[in-house]
Amino acid sequence: MTQNELKRNCLIGLALAAFALPLVVSSPTYLHILIMLFLFAYMTTSWNLVGGFAGVLPLGHSVFVGIGAYTSTVLWLQYGVSPWIGMIIGGLLSAAVGYLIGKPTLKMRGAYFALSTMAFVEGVRVMVENIDMLGPFKLNGPRGLNIPPLPAQEAGFWSFQFATKEPYYYIALTMLILVLALTYYISHSKFGYYLKSGGEEPEAAQALGVNVASCKVAANVLSAFLTSLAGTFLAQLTLFIYPKSVLTLDLSFELAFIALIGGRGSIAGPVIGALLLRPVSEFSRIYFSDTLPGLHLIILGVVLIVVMLYQPRGLTEPLLGLFDRITAGFIRKPQEDTV
Amino acid sequence: MDLVFFAQDCINGVLMGLIYGLVALGLTLIFGVLKVINFAHGSFIMVGMYVSYWAVTLTGLHPYLALGIIVPAMFLFGYWIQNLLIRPIFIAERDVREPITVIVVTTGMWYVLDNLALLVFGPDYRALSPNPLKGQMLNFGEIFISVPKLYGAAAAVATAGLLFWFLQKTRMGRAIRATSLDRDAASLMGINQWKIFNIAMGIGTAVAGVAGAVLTPFYNVYPTVGIPFDVKSFVIVVLGGLGSIWGALVGGVIIGLVESIGPIFMTSTWTEAIVYGLFLLVLFVKPSGLFGQKHDW
Structure with a gap:
């Protein structure tokens, strides 16, 4: 088994373990923490495309x-459109x-x-806080929007409401795995190379004929679309959104912080950052908030x-180095070209 | 609409605008020399307000006399922060003119300082007491002028003038300007750029302290008080031109006027959105601002 095969097997094992986890963890509190962890890993991965x-x-x-949270919620409350469709519409709106x-x-x-x-x-938050009705759409200003929970037998996939936490868990996990796969694909594509070269050495990339500005805009559009989907998920999970909960600098900063601590520009960075930081946030909020x-x-x-x-490139590199060193004894022949 | 009200709003806008300019002055000075934006500037204002609150509460001094304590304390605070946290980044990323890591570290400082204040002082809104300036008004016919704001505006102009004189006429000021123009050339002339950076950060923070002292007589002190000033300072310095002292005052007055005259035409909360809109417009159209130098952008 080579180093790369070992890593791939470990990743598959981790994913399987993540899917099996709700069989062991049944406490809604812990499931909620895990859901938020996946959601933040997902949002940070989307952020990472441009950031x-x-x-x-x-x-x-x-x-x-x-935008994602408000679009799907408004469409569901006023027109009964399934949040899944609202999610896509919100995503397209965000992309625009x-x-x-x-x-x-x-x-x-x-x-x-x-x-x-x-x-x-900040400008958008102030505006939303001042708008009760945006044309025909009710935004309800600073009071926010409340999604009335459906009775357990009516809740289901179409309404994106579930009586238990497990479905949310699996949706969040699937979203995270899909976005990671997408990031992996992009980072190994021509577009990904253009993007990285433009990020590191814009002048050199331009001299080689890369249109740096339009690559960045394309990344921003994709990142906006993906981030917006998480907004809809968040709205359906909490069933209550208001400008200070989804349109704050705090949320924006937390995404950036997770990515920077994990290691911006690496695929694993956002996940490792979320794994390290979300539990700290959640537990200190639970135990020390008073x-x-x-x-x-x-x-x-x-x-x-x-x-x-001390580690301006984030914690992913040293952690992966540690992983390599620990596993070096288990593998037959360490290869030179390991990533 | 009554002309008297309009004049009253204009005067208020100019006074408050000059104070905003003072709030942004430290930010623009730090940018001018270090070429980095201190995202923790609002938190420095907050620290300045707490320092002045405690200086007045514990000693019973007049808020403006307490400046004798506030300014040195804040200077040392900024000097120390720069030496401890920002200098290592400059050394590590020597070849980068405007390292993004500095933005990140100052944002981290913002979070730590604001929440430390919350942890230590609690979420209470504190009003200055004893406050000799509390609620005083000057009365010209039908026009009322708030005395603490008038003093604050005067302090803003005086501070800007003093800073200008310091940068233009003193030996240290010349060294600071040389460093801001070209670090390497300044180093070759025997200027210790790390010391200059520390001092520039110290002065910027001390000015934030002056702003804090000016604000406390009419503004409550609480842990997140810096945030509105933070974003507003960014708007002001970009409007006036990053690095320009007089630009900061002019930018401040523009924002002050928008905020005081705006409510005649619309709900007052909307003016805030207009301020952000104005900011984005300046960034798109003339990112070097009104008085900024081209090469700083």
Whole structure:
């Protein structure tokens, strides 16, 4: 067995274990934590398409989460459209917004781009908080939208509402695996190489004939679409959305933090980041939120600073190196070309 | 609409705008020298407000006399943060002119500082007491002017003037300007750029402290107080031109006027959306701002 085969087998094993996990874990609290972990890994992976590969720092991705959440919820509440269809419509809407906002902003350099995405999400939040009715659509301003839960026998796949946590778990896990596969495919495609070259050395890439700006915009559109799907999922999971829950800087920052700590630009980075940080967030929120408010954000900030100072490329590389060293004894012949 | 009300709103807008300019002044100074945007600037304002709150509460000094404590404390705070956290990144990423890692680390600082304040001081809104300026009004006919805001605006202009004089006329100011123009050339002339960076960060933070002291007499202190000022400072410095001292004041006045005159025509919460719209517009059309230098963008 070579190193690569070992890694592939480990990944398959992990995925199988993840699918089997609800057989062992039945507590809704723990399942909820796992669902949120997968959801954040999913959103961060989507973020990573533009934040990691394209080499910019978007701090406004919660706009797309918000669009996804609001679109599907409004369509379901007012027209009875299945959230699954709303999810796709929201995704397309987000993609359009991602194009419109990405086209002018992605030409800007580092800090300017980060600032403009921040201003955009704050502006959208303020607007949504001020709008009760957007044309025929009821947004309900700062009070947000409440999805009335259906009785258990009517809940099901079509209405995207389930009486237990397990279906949510499997949907989130499937979404995560699909987006990871997509990222893997993209990072090994011509588009992925263009994107990475444009992120690392824009001038050199342009000199070689890569249209860096349009690659970045395309990545932003795709990332917006994918992130938006998570917004719909979040709305259906919590059944209550309001501007401060889905359209905040906090959410945007958390995605960026997870990706940066995990390792931006690597496929495993967002997953490892979410694995490391989500439990910290959840448990300190559960156990310390009364006595030590904001503790999890302090931990997040300190971890972020320390990681940036000592491992600016994130924790994935050293962790994978550790994995290689541990498994080096088990494999027959270590190969030179392992990734 | 009454003309008196309009004049009243204009005066308020200009006064508040100058204070906004003061709030953004530290950010623009730090950017001018280090070429990085300090995302934790709002938290520095928050720290400045807490320092001035405690300085006044514990000593009973007049808020403006307490500046004698606030300014040195904040200078040391900024100097120390720069030396401890940001200098290593500059050393590690020497060849990158505007390392993205700095944005990340300052954002981390923002989170740590805001939540530390929450942890230590709790979520309470604190009003300054003893507050000799509380609710004082000057009265010209039908026009009322808030005294703490008037003092604040005067302090903003004075601080900007002092900073300008310092940068133009003193030896240290010249060294700072040389470093901001060309780090390597400045180093070759015998300027220790790390020391200059530390000092620039210290001065920027001290100015944030002045802003905090000016704000506390009429603005409550609470852990997340920095966030509205944070985003507003970004808008102001981009509007006025990153790195420009007078640009910050002009940008501040523009924002102040939008915020005070806007509510005549629409719901006041909408003006906030207009401010962000204005910001995006400037970024798209003239990213170097009104007074910024072309090469800084």
